Structure formats: structure tokens, C-alpha cells
Amino acid sequence: VIVGGTKGVGRELAALWAGQGQTVTAVGRQAGQAPEGVNVVTGDAERPEELLRSLRDVILERGPLCSLVFLQRYRGSEDTWSGELNVSLTATRVVLEGLAEEFAPDGDRSVALVGSNAGRFVTTDQGPGYHVAKAALAQLGRYYAVKLGPLGIRVNVVSPCAFVKQESAAYYEGRDDLTAMYEAITPLGRMGTAAEVARVVALMCGPGMSFVTGQELYVDGGLSLVQQDGLARKLATRHD
């Protein structure tokens, strides 16, 4: 089950898992265009109890859970503080606790929470609610790793920096200045993609990570390693 699986990274992950023959359910407020073989359930994380009931019905119909992924973030227009906290944190807690007993009795069982480098660093692109929600999501991941460990459920956090997704590709394609700047500041010399983030989430949920829980993995091409004043000197020299 992928909450927030109808767009961006979530849709890439849904397509990846469906392509591997897994039984995939993606959740979004609108059905959108689901990848082939993906079951879409409409539900709103702002009404998490209702969403939980729908997901319990899905599990009854399609079988127990192996992986549960949370990618939803607040995309509304009202108070972003309470919106971010409700959609990122309250919904994750309600759905995760409500489905903890619905995992398969054996095999690899895992949860992935998708955070952001804004959980640790500060970006002027996003408000305080986003920052606080993403920081708290990482701690929520550690909390549930300990709490659900005895049930054999692993919980990890994947925190990307800005990446290119299908919905934003046209924007970046038209902005050579911006992509050149990303190339200059990122150790791997380019922006990442939604598909690359999805692959890391799949890896975190997969059996290869069977003894890894409570960890946060940054998917940022090394961006968070670079000291800012060194970067300023590098870019200033480039423009001399």
C-alpha cells in the first residue's frame, strides 16, 4: 500500500512494484492515471480514520500487507501549519497504528516514510509546518521502528532533496540556468529523479535490508555534504 502513490515518487514506486508482479494499492485524493496493474483507492489523509477503514477493506479483499509507504504531503490551500501536521504526521500515525496488525505473518514486512532534507536543513521554499512535519516524521520513524520491531516490521525514512518528477519535468527543462546551478552545487553533478527516489524506497522495503530499521537515508546526490561558504567561493570564482 502506497499512501500518496498516484503522483510523483509514489506513482514511480507503484509502477515499479506492479511491474515486478506485486499487488499494489495506491492512495490519493483523486484517482488520477494509475500505472498499469495498480489498484487506486481515493481517500484523504485529512480524514485518517476514514482512510484507515478504506485500507482495511482493501486488505480484506487483496490480502495482508508486506510494505506500507507514506509519501503524502499537504497540498491544500488553507492553514499550512495544521495541514502539514495533520497530513504528514497524524495521518501517518493513525494509518500505521491501525494497520500494524494487518501485516503478513511472515516474510519481509516494512514501512517507509518519505521525509525531506527540509527535516534537517532550512529552505525558504517551504513554510515552518513542512519543516517541522518532516523533522518529526524522522523521529516518528525511529519511534515505530522500536515499537513495531517485535512484530517483525521494519520502519525506515527516505529523505530526498528536490528531484525532477513527471509533473515538474517541463518546468526544469525550460530552466537551463537552474539546472546548471544544480549541476554546480551537487557532488554527483545533476538533479535526481522521482524514479531514483522510488528505487531507494523499494530497496529500503526489500529483503536486502532485512536487519535495517529506524534509519534515515538521504537521497540527495551528496548535496547535504557540501559546506555552504565553500560553495559560495566556488561559484564566485566560476563567475570571475
Ligand SMILES: NC(=O)c1ccc[n+]([C@@H]2O[C@H](COP(=O)([O-])OP(=O)(O)OC[C@H]3O[C@@H](n4cnc5c(N)ncnc54)[C@H](OP(=O)(O)O)[C@@H]3O)[C@@H](O)[C@H]2O)c1
Ligand atoms: N518533489 C520534491 O522535489 C521533493 C523534495 C523533497 C521531499 N519530497 C517529499 O517526497 C514525497 C513525494 O513527493 P512528490 O513531489 O513526489 O509528491 P506529489 O507529486 O505532491 O504527490 C503526493 C502524493 O500524495 C497524495 N496526496 C496529497 N495530499 C493527500 C491527502 N491529503 N490525502 C491522500 N493523499 C494525498 C497525492 O495525490 P492527490 O493530490 O490526488 O491527493 C499524490 O499521490 C513528499 O512527502 C514530499 O514532501 C519531495
